[in-house]
Amino acid sequence: MSYDLNVYLDRQKMPSPETWKASITRAGFPVELDDDFDVESFSGFLPCPVKGEISGFEYYSSKLSPDEVATLRLPKNLNFSIQFNIGSRPLELVSALAASSVLATLTGGVLVDPQSGARVHRRGGAHMGEITNCSHQSLTCCSTGRAGSIALCGKWRQPRAG
Secondary structure, eight states: OOEEEEEEEOGGGOOOHHHHHHHHHHTTOSBOOOOOSOTTTOOEEEEOOBTTBOOEEEEEEEEOOHHHHHHTTOOTTOOEEEEEEEOSOHHHHHHHHHHHHHHHHHHTOEEEETTTTEEEEOOSOOOOHHHHTSOSSOOEETTTOOGGGHHHHOOEEOOOOO
16 A cells, blocks of 8 residues: 655755755754655655665656646646655655655645645644654554644654554
């Protein structure tokens, strides 16, 4: 089963992989984005280890047409999309959450969870504190209790047993 996150942004604001990686580190995420790729032409698995453990996500970029922007009800200045496709390993979710939330913050983009339809317009800083201490077995949104919205609430906890 896969899970997707999308960031919609203005292509002119897309940072270099090196800047994106450094911003993830500054935000406090325990992940290390591989920065040896081209943001427009690369597609496929992008390594992004979590605390030194193998992890990453499928990365896909595309230009957005004005019709797509209208259909998605996005601000008109957004013309580029990054899709983060996550597999079944919990660490993949951690790496994708780190990369997507920081990217949305850096670019003033919109982070979308297409499974739930939830979206966040990122203007403030990315938050990481609680996720770094999780067991990486399961992550649950504190405000909704549903896994479908975990990328968007910014508050994380380990699920209670039983």
